[in-house]
Amino acid sequence: QVQLQESGPGLVKPSETLSLTCAVSGYSISSGYYWGWIRQPPGKGLEWIGSIYHSGSTYYNPSLKSRVTISVDTSKNQFSLKLSSVTAADTAVYYCARGYGIVGVPYFDYWGQGTLVTVSS
């Protein structure tokens, strides 16, 4: 059974960098699939942040591209998100997920439980 678990600080100061890690169990990241990040501001809808293919190719939401970096660590079977220069608008529940698709924006079949990140001083 594929399982994903997000981890990282729950509170980040404005202008700093948000960093999250997603640990994957039950499947080897290097074997295939996309691995992505999605966020959901409190009371609002879902927003795709970006995805990384098992080969290391990355795909980002154009609206966030200048601030986002997604990387993978196959030795630890985990992948990470960095979002720089955060503001209160980046406060959200952040989900990691496994994806399947053809052009870098996959659909997601397995999701982590989500972690709330609040941007505040």
Next chain:
Amino acid sequence: DIQMTQSPSTLSASVGDRVTITCRASQSISSWLAWYQQKPGKAPKLLIYKASSLESGVPSRFSGSGSGTEFTLTISSLQPDDFATYYCQQYNSYSRAFGQGTKVEIK
């Protein structure tokens, strides 16, 4: 930039009702569309992919149809466990991927 528009935003229905949610894309996305169900405080759950393919383990009362720019999610007989928010997602291009959501409420 593809825009995904769901309708209605909120739907009130009773147990046993047939429910239909529509998702429209601003340009053709072929059949590259998925549907998710999300309950409060939980991660979304994949229901349908490639517009009409039922994800393993999802009850057969859920079905999807459409191609190009117009898609529907149908629940044939609404069950108590189905009251939730539903999202469509296009996976054809790098742009706004998700619709804004449709909340299915108890009538």
